[in-house]
Amino acid sequence: MNSTIVALSTARGRSAIAVVRMSGPNAINIAKQFFAPFPTEPNYMRVGTLKTAHFDEHAMCVYFAGPRSYTGEDTVEFHCHGGTAVSQAVIEQCLRCGAVMAQNGEFSKRAFINGKQNLTNAEGIIEMIDAETASAAKAGANLLENKLGKRVIELQDKLLDLISACEATLDYPEEDLELPTTATVAQGLGEISKTLAGIIATSALGKVAKYGIDVAIVGAPNVGKSSLLNALLGADRAIVSGIEGTTRDVLTESAYFRDIKFNFIDTAGIRDTDNEIEAEGIKRAKAAADKADVILYVVDNPNDQSVFQTEIPLIKVYNKADLGAKTELLANEIAISAKSGDVEELKQRLYDMFNAGEIQTSDLLITNERHLSCLTQAKVQIDVALEETQRATLDIVTSAMRDAWATLGEITGTSAQESIIDRIYSKFCLGK
Ligand SMILES: Nc1nc2c(ncn2[C@@H]2O[C@H](COP(=O)(O)OP(=O)(O)OP(=O)(O)O)[C@@H](O)[C@H]2O)c(=O)[nH]1
Ligand SMILES: [Mg+2]
Structure with missing residues (x-):
């Protein structure tokens, strides 16, 4: 079972309020041990007393029941007085009752694991936090809105159509399925290659933004x-x-x-x-x-x-x-x-x-090196497949198409390796 994690979600230092967030299967049970009266239903904030080891804090508490929360898990937020000492005491109280400190980006990583966001959404959030200009923030917002993700999934779908058509005839030759002609496959691949080239070309402007x-x-x-x-x-x-x-x-x-x-x-x-x-x-x-x-x-x-x-x-x-x-x-x-x-x-x-x-005016700009490298690699693999349609058998073409499909999947995270996922989420601040 997953641990229950806790972290300060607002910036450290003097402020009017501070938000401490807890997420995981025990979040609600832990919170009930020291916050009363605990909210009777999710999504409604309640004023109450939060007992820490050092003092009683007059705070507000809200909980979100999984899967309807940012992380997809049960989540509790305490909105307490700002400043380092108060939030630190609240975090210590959570730890004492069984929570563990969250790693950087762990809330968002859990959101990804629970299907609440894909990798490009996450990278969009990072780009927005880091943006110095409105243009850069807009590029991040587009990622967050999944504009790139949608385009990539469309391309993957098209590719999958071609792959499955080829594979059906390879795997079930006795079914007498209609064999896709080399020309149809080549045409499909040509279109995908062209679309990829168009998306890759936006990276020059993305770099400027x-x-x-x-x-x-x-x-x-x-x-x-x-x-x-x-x-x-x-x-x-x-x-x-x-x-x-x-x-x-x-x-x-x-x-x-x-x-x-x-x-x-x-x-x-x-x-x-x-x-x-x-x-x-x-x-x-x-x-x-x-x-x-x-x-x-x-x-x-x-x-x-x-x-x-x-x-x-x-x-x-x-x-x-x-x-x-x-x-x-x-x-x-x-x-x-x-x-x-x-x-x-x-x-x-x-x-x-x-x-x-x-x-x-552009609604999609590639601003992220990782996306650019996946797109470029996928285009190379598509072009290999396209070239092979001229001389090789369909099984070799299919294998190159599968490679391209997997490379595209790395962009949204459907086929991303654990290490890539870890690297992306580690760029988040603590409590995000
Ligand atoms: N009349 C006039 N003088 C200029 C203009 N621009 C620069 N100067 C003068 O040209 C001289 C050199 O200017 P700088 O900007 O130091 O030239 P620089 O190319 O940086 O010189 P180095 O650092 O020595 O390579 C100064 O006396 C400036 O006032 C201009 O548009 N018109
Ligand atoms: Mg000079």
């Missing part, structure tokens, strides 16, 4: 990189001076533009130098540029023809436009004056470059 966009500002000394950083942040963050080689360290600071997080990275001016410290700064500048999502290559001469060699998307920024602006700009060029502080157009350009506006 969750982590933001890393923008590296690079260029020669004195072109105005630090001035640009300050203008983009709207704050006097980096030292600006007319002396070449002012910035040495890599400086990262985030700012929000239309609910998208931009991580702006100011770097040392790149040039040949014998100065050891400056050389190290330049090395770090290049490394920062290599890792960025986009590079702002800053120059300060309207006639500059130089090129910054990189595979990463790049905008060439003609700074100091107040001293003379380049007239004919190419598509990936922009003229600004960092000194004037007006960099709205550049911000908009960055925003558009990553289609960030689509985050508001």
